[in-house]
Amino acid sequence: MYKPTIGILTWREGTTFKEPEYFRQLLRAGRRLGAAVFLFSPGDVNVKSKKVKGIFLSSEDKWASRWFRWPDVVIDRYWYTQKPIFKEYVAFRKQPHFLYANSRFANKWRAHEVLYNDENMRKWLPETYLYTSQQRKLLEMLRRHQVIYLKPINGTGGRGILRIDQQNGYYRMLGRDKNRNKKAAVARDASSLTLRVKRWIGRDKYLLQQGLDLGLLRDRSVDIRLLIQKDGSGEWKVTGMGVRVGPENSATANLHGGGKAVEAKPFLASHxxxxxxxxxxxxxxxxxxxxxxxxxxxxxxxxxxxxDIGIDVIGRVWLIEINPKPGRDIFREMGQPDLYKLAVQRPLQFALFLTSQQTPDGQWVWSGAELQTKQRPAKQMAKFRQY
Incomplete structure (x- = not known):
C-alpha cells in the first residue's frame, strides 16, 4: 500500500536536533495521518541513488535510522546558525532536489523591505532602518521615539536584542545576549552610548527600529504571538494567538527568555x-x-x-516581526492542548495536500492560488535608505 513520504530538513548530529520535542510530536502526528515522516540533513541525501538516510521514531518510540525513498514533499525546518554548516545548507537548498512545502525566507531587513513595498502593509510597520553604526541616526531616533530597539537581522528567540530609552538625561539599556542572558547598563552621554552600542553589535548586522509604547503592564514587555498556517486544502487559516508577558525589566517577551503566555481575549478585554x-x-x-x-x-x-504583534496603549496594532519557522509552545503554555495538536498537524496536512496535487510522474499540478504565488512581481523593489 502506497504511503506518502514527508521529509523534514533540519540540522542534526546523530540523533541530536534543535527541536527534539517538537519533532517527536511531528513524527507521531505523521504516523496518525498515515504518512512516513523522517528527519534528515543535507549530508544524508544520496542524489545518485535517489535515497535519503532518515531518522524516524521506531514502534518503541525511540530514535532510529534507515534509508528512505525520495520524499514526496520536504518541510524545511533548518534554522539559521553562524556556523559554516549553514552555508552548506544554503547551497543545498538552492538545488532543485525536492518539492518543498515552504520557500526560503530572508533576514529581517530584507523582509522589512518586502513588506514596506506593499502599501497595504505600511500602516502596521514601525519605522525601521538598517543600522551601520552612525551615531546621527541613532540619536535622531531617540529624539523622535521614547524607546528604540536594535535587533540582529538574523536573530531568533530574543537573542542579541537591545532596548534603549532615555531617563533623566541618561540612556538606559536593556538586552539579552546571544545566550539569552539579561544585560542592563546606563550611559551618561551620547558618546558613551554609541561606544556601548558598538561593543554590543560587534561585527553583526542590526536593525534600528522604533520602539512602541507597549506598556500595558508596568516594567514588562507584552506582545501577541499569532500563528497562521495552511490547512489540508491549501488555505491560510489563523490557528490561534496568545499574549506573551515578559519577565520584569526584560527587553523581550519571548517564552524561552522567561516570558509567560495568557489568552488574548481576556487580557485585551481587561485593558x-x-x-x-x-x-x-x-x-x-x-x-x-x-x-x-x-x-x-x-x-x-x-x-x-x-x-509577533505589538498592541500599544491606545490599542493600535503593529507588526514587530515575522518568523517563517515558528514554534507553537504558546498553546501548551496557555493550557490549550487541542490547539497545540492542530498547530503540529497542519504542516503535515498541507504537505499531504501537496502530494495529492502531483501527477503520477511527479509533476506539480498548479492551482490558481499557487500560480499567483509562483509569479514574482515584475516591479523592482524600491531602494531603501540605509543608516
Missing amino acids: FGEEKADEIIRECHQLAHQTASTVEGHFGRMMELGL
Whole structure:
C-alpha cells in the first residue's frame, strides 16, 4: 500500500536536533495521518541513488535510522546558525532536489523591505532602518521615539536584542545576549552610548527600529504571538494567538527568555473592554492574512508564519516581526492542548495536500492560488535608505 513520504530538513548530529520535542510530536502526528515522516540533513541525501538516510521514531518510540525513498514533499525546518554548516545548507537548498512545502525566507531587513513595498502593509510597520553604526541616526531616533530597539537581522528567540530609552538625561539599556542572558547598563552621554552600542553589535548586522509604547503592564514587555498556517486544502487559516508577558525589566517577551503566555481575549478585554478587544483581534487576523499574502507573493510558497504583534496603549496594532519557522509552545503554555495538536498537524496536512496535487510522474499540478504565488512581481523593489 502506497504511503506518502514527508521529509523534514533540519540540522542534526546523530540523533541530536534543535527541536527534539517538537519533532517527536511531528513524527507521531505523521504516523496518525498515515504518512512516513523522517528527519534528515543535507549530508544524508544520496542524489545518485535517489535515497535519503532518515531518522524516524521506531514502534518503541525511540530514535532510529534507515534509508528512505525520495520524499514526496520536504518541510524545511533548518534554522539559521553562524556556523559554516549553514552555508552548506544554503547551497543545498538552492538545488532543485525536492518539492518543498515552504520557500526560503530572508533576514529581517530584507523582509522589512518586502513588506514596506506593499502599501497595504505600511500602516502596521514601525519605522525601521538598517543600522551601520552612525551615531546621527541613532540619536535622531531617540529624539523622535521614547524607546528604540536594535535587533540582529538574523536573530531568533530574543537573542542579541537591545532596548534603549532615555531617563533623566541618561540612556538606559536593556538586552539579552546571544545566550539569552539579561544585560542592563546606563550611559551618561551620547558618546558613551554609541561606544556601548558598538561593543554590543560587534561585527553583526542590526536593525534600528522604533520602539512602541507597549506598556500595558508596568516594567514588562507584552506582545501577541499569532500563528497562521495552511490547512489540508491549501488555505491560510489563523490557528490561534496568545499574549506573551515578559519577565520584569526584560527587553523581550519571548517564552524561552522567561516570558509567560495568557489568552488574548481576556487580557485585551481587561485593558480595552470587550468591544475594543474584538476589534483588535479582527485586525490581527487581517494583518496575518495580508502578511501571508505579501510574503508568499515575493518569496514563493509558504506553509506557516509566526507573527509577533505589538498592541500599544491606545490599542493600535503593529507588526514587530515575522518568523517563517515558528514554534507553537504558546498553546501548551496557555493550557490549550487541542490547539497545540492542530498547530503540529497542519504542516503535515498541507504537505499531504501537496502530494495529492502531483501527477503520477511527479509533476506539480498548479492551482490558481499557487500560480499567483509562483509569479514574482515584475516591479523592482524600491531602494531603501540605509543608516
